[in-house]
Amino acid sequence: MLAEDHSHEFLDDESQHSLESHQSRKNILLKSHGRPPWYGEDGLPICSAFVIGIAGGSASGKTHVAQQIVRSLGSVPTVVILSQDSFYKQHTPEEVALAHANRFDFDHPDAIDMPMFAACLADLKACRQSNIPVYSFAEHQRLNEVKYLQTHVSAEGIMALHHPDLRSLYDLKVFVQCDSDLMLARRIQRDVKDAEEALMGLLSSIYLRYVKPAFDNFVLPTARHADIVVPGSNNSVAIDLISTHIRRQMTERARHFRKRMVSQSIECCLSTSDGSPVSKNLIVLPQTPQLKDRLATFLIEKAMEHLPHRPKTVTTPTEVDCTGKELDVKNVCGVSIIRSGGPLTRGLQRVLSDVAIGSLLVQSDANSGEPLLLHVMLPKCLRERHLAVDAWVFLLDAQIGTAASAFMAIRTLLDHGVQQDHIIFVTFLIARTGGVTVLQRAFPKIKIVTGAVDEGLREAWLERYNEKGEGQSEGDGRKVWIIEPGMGQIGDRYYL
Structure with missing residues (x-):
């Protein structure tokens, strides 16, 4: 678990590109009071990191729910909100050209490097360090750099509950349920600034072609794997219940x-x-x-x-x-x-x-x-x-x-x-x-x-x-x- 001081704040990368700026805020390190022993007197690990999987539709509020859970935990050991967006596959020049033309399907499970996602989560769950790939939406390509992590994890993404190898790693599985109209409104507010043409492009080229079919075919069916379904808005009661459960799990792991x-x-x-x-x-x-x-x-x-x-x-x-x-x-x-x-x-x-x-x-x-x-x-x-x-x-x-x-x-x-x-x-x-x-x-x-x-x-x-x-x-x-x-x-x- 990584921490540098006692404050509770988030580390965000800066980007001039609106979508890149949004994606850069996905992988977030919450600074908290530190990491207690995860091993016994024999020096061997006795417990694994607590891993939460949070799935839901695009713009359903997954990242916000993850942040609210972590904030409500207060003094829980350091947590990283790990986004599946980091694990988009390496693209060919032809795929990069399609992505810049809004004609590449980022919402299909095949766009995500699921084995790497599962391997990184498995390392973090086993209390080992992991190096997380960095994906740039400005360049539509995985960069030649990684983020070093060793911590508790909250993994969020539309496909976070899709792959069985991922589901087997989660201690708690959460699905964020949100009205389709509200998700669309949030997506427009996030990705479109002031151009009517861009709005129409979002609706025809991205949302109706990729986002909505992916939600219906791949994302929504994963709700049956969730331990708890959380509303995408007005969800303070659900977050309190989840936080209470996690806090109880952490207390049971205390070792003196x-x-x-x-x-x-x-x-x-x-x-x-x-x-x-x-x-x-x-x-x-x-x-x-x-x-x-x-x-x-x-x-x-x-x-x-x-x-x-x-x-x-x-x-x-x-x-x-x-x-x-x-x-x-x-x-x-x-x-x-x-x-x-x-x-x-x-x-x-x-x-x-x-x-x-x-x-x-x-x-x-x-x-x-x-x-x-x-x-x-x-x-x-x-x-x-x-x-x-x-x-x-x-x-x-x-x-x-x-x-x-x-x-x-x-x-x-x-x-x-x-x-x-x-x-x-x-x-x-x-x-x-x-x-x-x-x-x-x-x-x-x-x-x-x-x-x-x-x-x-x-x-x-x-x-x-x-x-x-x-x-x-x-x-x-x-x-x-x-x-x-x-x-x-x-x-x-x-x-x-």
């Missing part, structure tokens, strides 16, 4: 992930009687005076040792062969967990000056304390799965306490196709009795390079404050876990 992590971590540490390191994949730096001055660079240099290398021989000007090693990787990049990964990012750039850097923003929900994924910005080598398979990633964060943020970040990388043994987690500090034990049990192939290991976590209570900074009623807050001893916070430990 952070609390379970801490509980299991303590059990694991109590079962280890000799106080030995968490695992063989945990690399702790020697505690020397150099650590403070060159800590970030030192950690990255140590982490570099765990990248694959191949032998290389260089002949010097004196014709002496010197044998060494060079990196044997196709792509290497860094991903910083904002904001505490910043100092490590600078260390990585000092060691690899041209390395690609991405970022993830993971914060705790103010009410539940659960980690929320609020922002994803990854390098190109991770956004495309065929590249991510061979990529190596330095995952950067200041410390691992409960490991809730680390779990979220690692699961996100795995869902993008990164191999588990290609992730090297670099951190200043970990807590032995924190979540690192469960983290390594869930992801045993990931290496962790750290500057130090503290012994434990201390439970504390974080009070909640209102907008004026005043404390709320007694007991109104949430439990947090702090690395012990008191000097455990990374800034206090190394930079006071």
Whole structure:
């Protein structure tokens, strides 16, 4: 799920062409409060994204209904309204010419790349990233670019319920029923500006020839597959019912992930009687005076040792062969967990000056304390799965306490196709009795390079404050876990 801040607004592309402008508003990213865990303590996905299919006639109000549902959900995790218009097939020059002359049937099921539509929805439903094609109605052609997505989905389009492969992916199927006269009036208002000739062309060449027959033959029959039929206007009651159902489904998927992590971590540490390191994949730096001055660079240099290398021989000007090693990787990049990964990012750039850097923003929900994924910005080598398979990633964060943020970040990388043994987690500090034990049990192939290991976590209570900074009623807050001893916070430990 993708989100960048806490506001509720829509991202629209700009276009001078009226129809292009309408289509550009179809694929909409709703910014919301973030993406909670979709995985269990073993690191494996435990639930799929919630997918809603919304069908109906042209100009019946499908996009508006989708927007109203998402708005009424309030703080539900980020949702993308995905339009079938993105999946029109690649056209031949002859088909492009027909489209510009309003003689190409965009309302027939054969005009849509149904297998690609279903494949993209299947990836998103499985919580994997997907790259959505971009179609231009100004050029009547699929463009050589894609939109990167990983989120919950609301898919809308006149054929959204037509294909069985699509219907099998939906958790909720909605059909928007609207009077034919109202749909025609909306279509005219949308597509025609001020020319009577254009109005007649719309009626004769487009609406009567393509739109109306497609609705009667292909769209209306799909209403029988819908779980609920929604009016195309005055539909606030139906939208409230749908929103209540979705909110109930989201509540049932809640996992209380952070609390379970801490509980299991303590059990694991109590079962280890000799106080030995968490695992063989945990690399702790020697505690020397150099650590403070060159800590970030030192950690990255140590982490570099765990990248694959191949032998290389260089002949010097004196014709002496010197044998060494060079990196044997196709792509290497860094991903910083904002904001505490910043100092490590600078260390990585000092060691690899041209390395690609991405970022993830993971914060705790103010009410539940659960980690929320609020922002994803990854390098190109991770956004495309065929590249991510061979990529190596330095995952950067200041410390691992409960490991809730680390779990979220690692699961996100795995869902993008990164191999588990290609992730090297670099951190200043970990807590032995924190979540690192469960983290390594869930992801045993990931290496962790750290500057130090503290012994434990201390439970504390974080009070909640209102907008004026005043404390709320007694007991109104949430439990947090702090690395012990008191000097455990990374800034206090190394930079006071």
